[in-house]
Amino acid sequence: MADGYMLEARGLTRRYAGFTALNNVSFALREGEIRGLIGSNGAGKSTCMDVLTGRGKNPIGTVRLGGEDISKLSQRERRAKGLSRSFQKTSIFPDLTIREQVRLAARNAELDNSEEVISELALSSIADRLASDVSYGDQRRVDLALALVGRPKLLLLDEPAAGLTVEESLSMARMLRDLSERWKLTVMLVEHDMEVIFAICDRLTVLHLGEVLTEGDPESVRSNPEVIRAYLGSSFA
Amino acid sequence: MSSISSPSVRGAQAAPGQGIGLYLAIGCLVAVLGFALPFVGLPKNLLALLTSASISAILATAVGFLVRQAGLSSFGHAAFYGGAAYAIALLVKYTSLPAEVVVLAAPLLIVGLGVVVSLILLRTNGIAFSMLSLAMAQAVYELVMKWRDLANGEDGLRIRFAREIFGLKLSFFQKADTMFLVTWAVLVVVIAILVLVSRSNFGTLTIAIKNNEERARFLGYRTLWPRVVILALSALIAALGGTLFALYNGYVTPSLLHWTLSGEALIIAIIGGTRSVWAPAVGAFVFVILRDVAGNYTTHWQSIVGLVLIAVVLTLPNGIGGALTAFTNRFGGRQNG
Numbered sequence: 001m002a003d004g005y006m007l008e009a010r011g012l013t014r015r016y017a018g019f020t021a022l023n024n025v026s027f028a029l030r031e032g033e034i035r036g037l038i039g040s041n042g043a044g045k046s047t048c049m050d051v052l053t054g055r056g057k058n059p060i061g062t063v064r065l066g067g068e069d070i071s072k073l074s075q076r077e078r079r080a081k082g083l084s085r086s087f088q089k090t091s092i093f094p095d096l097t098i099r100e101q102v103r104l105a106a107r108n109a110e111l112d113n114s115e116e117v118i119s120e121l122a123l124s125s126i127a128d129r130l131a132s133d134v135s136y137g138d139q140r141r142v143d144l145a146l147a148l149v150g151r152p153k154l155l156l157l158d159e160p161a162a163g164l165t166v167e168e169s170l171s172m173a174r175m176l177r178d179l180s181e182r183w184k185l186t187v188m189l190v191e192h193d194m195e196v197i198f199a200i201c202d203r204l205t206v207l208h209l210g211e212v213l214t215e216g217d218p219e220s221v222r223s224n225p226e227v228i229r230a231y232l233g234s235s236f237a
Numbered sequence: 238m239s240s241i242s243s244p245s246v247r248g249a250q251a252a253p254g255q256g257i258g259l260y261l262a263i264g265c266l267v268a269v270l271g272f273a274l275p276f277v278g279l280p281k282n283l284l285a286l287l288t289s290a291s292i293s294a295i296l297a298t299a300v301g302f303l304v305r306q307a308g309l310s311s312f313g314h315a316a317f318y319g320g321a322a323y324a325i326a327l328l329v330k331y332t333s334l335p336a337e338v339v340v341l342a343a344p345l346l347i348v349g350l351g352v353v354v355s356l357i358l359l360r361t362n363g364i365a366f367s368m369l370s371l372a373m374a375q376a377v378y379e380l381v382m383k384w385r386d387l388a389n390g391e392d393g394l395r396i397r398f399a400r401e402i403f404g405l406k407l408s409f410f411q412k413a414d415t416m417f418l419v420t421w422a423v424l425v426v427v428i429a430i431l432v433l434v435s436r437s438n439f440g441t442l443t444i445a446i447k448n449n450e451e452r453a454r455f456l457g458y459r460t461l462w463p464r465v466v467i468l469a470l471s472a473l474i475a476a477l478g479g480t481l482f483a484l485y486n487g488y489v490t491p492s493l494l495h496w497t498l499s500g501e502a503l504i505i506a507i508i509g510g511t512r513s514v515w516a517p518a519v520g521a522f523v524f525v526i527l528r529d530v531a532g533n534y535t536t537h538w539q540s541i542v543g544l545v546l547i548a549v550v551l552t553l554p555n556g557i558g559g560a561l562t563a564f565t566n567r568f569g570g571r572q573n574g
Contacts, residue, residue: 053455055451075451075454075455076455076457076458076459079455079457080457085455087452091449091451091452092448092449093444093445093448093449093452093453094448095444095447095448096441096445096448100441101445104438104441104442104445104456105456107438108458146452146456
């Protein structure tokens, strides 16, 4: 791993029919770091996740995972290299039980820790129920479980707390922090809930209109006038 | 995916490892009762009807399995069904191959073609898949209709089988009281195999791909080939149905390739329900018997079938099979069977 970085992204760019959704975005994450990727709607956060995971066509830029260039690999191949993600909208398998789908996710991973993940995410009591039959909060945890199986090197989470209650969001944040420390997970987190972001992130990258506005520890970002003006507003300063 | 093509497949079924015994017992009982039917003195015309229903059930099971495992509504399965029947007719007419080889080779030939075709069809989903499958089947239908020198056009072909096949007299396959045993055995074996496939890791994967292909891909799975295998398996079963039809009737006509036969199989699958592997077969027996009874009263029996279809869709959204499963679960004391 070059320079201790688990993820290095250089010059990420994506254009759609003349519109530039992401423009020359670069950042690097150290192993075990939890990085928050924040910005207003349309800032390019989800597009950035898509480019990192190989979703969509014609991305520009370089993505290195653990020092290895994975820019040309498919989504499937990136997953095999240890890059996992969850999606902005709950992305699970409604016709399978929770246990079936977590096991399915584990079959292609080097490590089958499906039962451990089910237990860690407090899904044991509902593991044999269909995913379509459990609450939205439980479905979000199933989504996270699918991403966590196999202990990936890098976990990209796209708004994991979206639609959850305050209590559920903070519970998920604590669990992520805990797992990151115990499993040495590197996490990149897109989230609008600033309580969650400031509770668990080591560093933040702020996107604005497809470009990096600033990057730093949560305190410096919280007090950055440009970030306050472009995104946070005065209530978070 | 069209609205009928994405049933929740487990809601009315046993969760893994639960309640299998009850379903296994009922399945075995129904299978044994079926084998007993020719020996209880049923009239020959009723046995003939049940033989036709068994063959229709095999075709409907193929169509329903594709809906259940892949979320695909095929309007082209007549190409596999009629294709196998025509393959037998043409091989018998133009080659000197033994009848046994012809009967075994025809469905395999169709599956080979099915795999090739599926690589094209499965680039699409939903309505696009349905329309492409319909176009494929109609192309085969038109070929047979127009290429008179090859297949005798709309007049069809009589199949001149050898007097013995697999050591049995030809009449064994062309009399209802004996052929029913063959068609029923094939139906039972087909359903048993498909139940095992649907409950295997591979079956789980195909349902995952049906639910959420992108997520399955991102979990590291190739998503095209499992769908190809499901379509090929479905095509093989439809071809088995066509093979049995050819054996039983000894005659093929282009109507076996027409899209209306594919549509009928899909209607049967909806009446039976696609949440369970076996349910389309139940739909086939209901449909064929209903058609026969209605046909005794009116030449417009399709109207009655149409009304039944509307009634089933409105009152039994999971089909007759779904209602039977719900009843069994209540009887067996399970909530999520």
